[in-house]
Amino acid sequence: MTTAAVLGAGSWGTAFAKVLADAGTDVTMWARRPEVAESLSTHHRNPDYLSDIPLPPIAATHDPAVALAGADIVVLAVPSQSLRTNLTAWKGLIAPEATLVSLIKGVETGTLLRMSEVIGEVTGAAPERIAVLSGPNLAREVATCQPTATVIACADNERGVALQHAIATGYFRPYTNTDVIGCEIGGACKNVIALACGIASGMGLGDNSIASLITRGLAEIIRLGVAVGAEPATLAGLAGVGDLVATCNSSLSRNRSFGHVLGAGGSMEVAQQATHGQVAEGVKSCTSVRALAVRHDVEMPLTNAVHQVCHEGLSVREAVGNLLGRRIKPE
Template sequence: MSDKVAVLVAGSWGTALANVLAANELDVHIWSRSPEQVLEINEQHTNSRYLPGMALSSHLKATADMKEAVTGAAAVLIAAPSSAMREVCRQLKTCIEEDSIVIHATKGFETESLKRMSTVISEEISRNESSIVVLSGPSHAEEVIRQCPTTVVVASGDQKAAETAQDLFMNAYFRVYTNRDMIGVELAGALKNIIALGAGMSDGLGFGDNAKAALLTRGLAEISRIGVEMGANPLTFAGLAGVGDLVVTATSKHSRNWRAGFMLGEGKPLDEVLSSMGMVVEGIRTTKAAYAFSEKFGVQMPIANQLYHVLFEQRDPRNAVEALMGRNPKTEMETMPLQTWEQWHT
C-alpha cells in the first residue's frame, strides 16, 4: 500500500490531523483553495489563520491542485465544513482513485437534506456508504497540534477500512479505537455541538456549574434518544464519540460552539457572534437540523428546540431557560422504543 495520504481541506482540524499523519512518517499532501495558504504551509510550515503560533511538520506538503493531492493516495481524509462537503466531493469525484480509502472528520449535517456526511460523500463520489470511515471523538485541533494525549474513534461498516484508518493515525499521543456504529458516531459528533452551544450560553448568563451539569446530562439524553430512533447503538453515546466529545466541547475555551454560546448568553446578536468567530460554528447549522429531526421522528428534544428559538426566532435566552425549567414533571429514565431496545439486548 502506498504511504501517501491526501487531506482536504486546510482548516484547523484538517491541518492538525495532517500533522498527525506526517508525524507517522507518511507522505501527506494537504489541499487548500488558497495559494497564499499553500505557500505559507510549504515555506513557513505554519497555518497562521487557523492554528496561530503553531509549527507544522516540515514533511507536510500543501497544494492548491486537488488532483495532485489525491493521485496515488492510499487514503483521502476529508475535513471540510459540512456546508462545503458536497462541493468538495464533487471535485474529488473527478480525481479520486478507486482503491483509495475515504475517511471523513466532519461533525455536522447537510442542513437542507438532513443527510449525514457519509451519505453526502457516498452520493457524490459513488462509493458504498458503509465503506466510508468516520473519525470522531474528544479532540481539539489546538491540543492535537501540540501533541497532547488524545483518543478518538474511527467507525465504518467495513472493519478492514476502519483498521487501516486506525493504523494510519495511531501513535504515542494519538490513540485510535474502532467502532462498527457509523450512524451513532456521526450523530453523536454532530449533535453534541448543540449542547455545547447551550453550555456556553448558560455560562454567558452566569448560571453556574449546577445548570451546566444538568444541561450536559439532559442534553446527552436528547442526543441518545434521537440517535436510537435513527438507528444508532445506544452504547455509542456513552463512549468517546458521545459523552467524551460532549464534555470536551461543552467545557473548553477551545470550543467554537461553547464560545459562540457564551457570547449569545452575554446578549450579543447571532450575526455579531458569527462575524467575530472567523471560523465555522457547526452547532448553529446542526441546531436547525436537530429541530427538523425532532419534528420528523416525533422525538422530544426540548433543549435543542429552545436553542432553535433563540438562534432563529430571537427568543431571549433567559426566557428559553424558564421554558425548560417550567416543563411538566417527568421521570428521568424515558422509555426507548421497545423494538430498538430489544435490538441491542438480544
C-alpha cells in the first residue's frame, strides 16, 4: 500500500489527508501541537479546523520523524513563508525517492521562488520528484465530499499518474499535467485577485464589478505566467480559471473574506480577526507576486493596488479610483 505523510494540519492539509485516506492511501498527519495530533488520532477530528467534520481513521503525530518514516508521498501543507524553515528541519527525514507534493499557494518573499523551487533548493530533490496540486478545491467542500476536480502537475508524467491514483476518489477527480510553473503561478496569483474581489464586495459593488475583476485578474495572471514559462492553456484550466473563480466568489475563501472586511472599512487587524487567525496567503503573496512582475517587466495593476491597500496605507476608495482612472486601451 502507498503511504503518505501530510505535514500541516490546517484546513487544506486536513481535508487532503481525508482525500488520501478515502482513496485507500495509508496516511499519517503531522501537527505542530501535540493536542491537535492527539485529537486527530483519538477522536478523528481536528479541533482547530473543520472541527465539525468527522475524519476517517488517520494516524497523527507531532513528531515529524514518526510522520515521515517510510512515506512514499510527502505532502507539504504549511504556509508559504514558513516552508523553508520547516523543510530545513525535515529534509534529513525524507526518504531519498519519496515524491514531494506541494499544496502551498504562494511565492517566497525575498527570493521570489515558487514553492517547488524552494522544495528543490532546500532538499536537493530533482524536479522530477516534486509535484504541485492546484484547482478549485475549497477545503470545507472537499472535506464534505462535494465533487470537484484538480490538477496534479509533475515534470515526471509517470510519477504524476501514480499520484493521480493515490488521490482519486468518487468526489475528488485529479487530472495530470506537466506544467508545474503554470499551476504554481495560477495558485499564487488567484489569492491576490480574490482579495481584490473581496474588497469590491465589501464596498457593496455588484456582479459586474466582480466579473470584471476576475477577468482582468486572469489577464494579469496569464501575462506573468507566460513571462516565467507557463503554458497559457494551464491558466485557462482548473489550476487557473477554475481556482480563480472558486476563490474569488466563495464565502469559504479566506482571501475573499479578508478583502471583504477591508472593503467594508475594517482594518488589517480586524480582517485578521474575522478570518479566525487563519492565513490569508494573498496578503503576503501580493508583495512577492508584484516583485516578480517587476522583475519580468509585467504590468499587474490589480496586484499593485492590493499591495498598496494591504501594505502602504492606500484606502480602498483611492485604489478603486486609481484603477478606474487608468488610461483606456484595447483589451
